[in-house]
Amino acid sequence: MSNNKTFTPPWIEQTASPNSYRSLFKWGDADGFKHPNSGLYAMLKEIFGMSDADFAAPRQDGMEAFDQQAPCGLEARHLQALEEMVGKENISTDAYRRTRMSYGAGMIDALRLRQHIVENLPDVVLAPRSNADIETIIAYCNRERLPVTIFGGGSSVTRGYEAVKGGVCLDMSRHMNQVVSFNEVNQTITVQAGMWGPELERILNNAPELFHSKHAYTCGHFPQSFLHSSVGGWVVTRGAGQNSTYYGKIEDLVLSQAYITPQGRLQTPAFARCATGPDFNQIMMGSEGCFGVLTEVTLKLYRHMPNNMQRYSYLFHNWEDAQAAVREAMQGEFGFPSVFRLSDPEETDVAMRIYHIHGSAADSVLQTLGYKPMQRCILLGSCDGDAAYARLVNRKLGQVARRHGAFNLSPFGVTQRWEKSRFTDPYMREDLMDFGILIDTLECAVTWEQMPKVHAYVRKFVKSRPQTVCMTHLSHAYEQGANLYFIFIARITDIDEYLQLQYGVLQAIQESGAAMSHHHGIGKQTAPWLEEQIGSMNMDVIRALKQHFDPNNIMNPGGTLGLDMNPVQQAKRWGKRK
DSSP: OOOOTTOOOOOOOSOOOTTBHHHHHSSSOTTOOOOOOHHHHHHHHHHHTOOGGGGSSOSOOOOSBOOOOOOOOSOHHHHHHHHHHHOGGGEEOOHHHHHHTTOOSSHHHHHHHHTTOOOSOOSEEEOOOSHHHHHHHHHHHHHHTOOEEEESSSOOSSOTTOOTTOOEEEETTTTSOOEEEEETTTTEEEEETTOBHHHHHHHHHTHHHHHOOSSOEEOOOOOTTGGGOBHHHHHHTTOOOTTHHHHOOHHHHEEEEEEEETTEEEEOOOOSSOOSSSOHHHHHTTOTTSSOEEEEEEEEOEEOOGGGOEEEEEEESSHHHHHHHHHHHHTSSSOOOSEEEEEOHHHHHHHHHHTTOTTSHHHHHHHHTTOOTTTOEEEEEEEOSSHHHHHHHHHHHHHHHHHTTOEEOGGGTHHHHHHHHTTTGGGHHHHHHHTTOEEEEEEEEEETTTHHHHHHHHHHHHHTSTTOEEEEEEOOBOSSEEEEEEEEEEOOOOHHHHHHHHHHHHHHHHHHTOBSOSSSOOTTTSGGGHHHHHOHHHHHHHHHHHHHHOTTOOBSOSSGGGOSOOHHHHTTOTTOOO
16 A cells, blocks of 8 residues: 655644543643654554555544533532531532542543543542541541542552542642651651652752752652652552662652551651561552552652763664573672663564664664564663762673673663653553554563563463554563563554453463562452462451451442452453443
């Protein structure tokens, strides 16, 4: 089929109007966008057998006004009592806002909103102003048996706070977003759970001006959702940032937490390490709002030294060599890079097209040197810390890469290109969905020994579906293993068809022996697989904790963490429209 090389699809750049469906299913900012470039566009047409004509006009732009009525189901006496607790300006039964507080950033959320399917809303949204407000609200809801869900930044991709049982939603982002204390002696900061990532980093980077500290600081936690996620969300899902190989996952960064539960307040100690029984920080992290409301977090800090950063990128002949190299680097005991991201052959092939290397003179040279399409793998990243340390780690990584036959791409700015778009890539999914193409992700954790099997097993399932892209990367590494992050692209607009693919990938991850999630959490999406994953004995401990903290099951009910699932959820079919 012939295509006009000068044709550009009519990607939408118009700001999503307030109270439109698009403003609900957009990633991040209402006026944010990032379009597929010509390389990716050409690849999509090739894979899906499409032409420019298929991209002549969006199937649907979502700019239509949100028109759902969704009446509040709470009795007037409850609304009056709740209003007295927080004030009239901090209570809302508006259907648009209630939808915003229940639908996350997952593909199932976007698919439903594009089809004007609005379900599982809280009856009312409250914006508590203080711990005292939250304590009063939780006591009332517990007494009256009103379900409670908690909203932070809205970036969940696992249906983590979807209000299946209705009830009350606490919007922590509006008021509960302040610094509680800063301690340079201990190198810590305590913040309220509703603080968003960019504000936390702004404060820490400017600590000398704001707190008269000797140094600027960073938390080092930069998930892809960084621009639109909250500290509380990071903690309750056990999240990871893209720089985690050096700075650690959130469970490595948290020193202390404060919760308000139906049974009272819980405060964990802020010691770096102690031996006073089980670690309650670890018990509470990952609880996803099922035990109580996280109100404050104390985080460890690192010095902010961006001028010391060392960037690198390498191209390996194949996936096997690349895996061996990254494992050797992590077990080399010379220190850890900060960003450590390895793409498999299919993701590398897509990257080569996006970077316009595919089919170029440089590509011909690389192929002559044995770096073949759909075999070669890109490793990219950066090293942080003290200047000498960063240089040492970078130099050692280069030595490991060369031992495994890698070509040094560092002079070509590959890492810089990735950094430029690492927080904005999700915007492309709206462009693709406008034309009936879906892009989504699922991730897992593996040991080094498991990695080849898990990668092959999950890919085999995804590729069993015709005309489906399956890209994979490793982005969080440890001495004993890493994560695998699967990205699939398919022509899908039907919700059931999407869920069939999503559930199949989840099942394949479990059957391959990997952990069901490395950093996205469990939510209500992955909940049906949890007990089989961790075992009934461990699941009984979660049930016991739930009974202790929340005996009336008001906190985030409806299947979160595999608790109180209905029969349809238990059958791993929850959410299907049939």
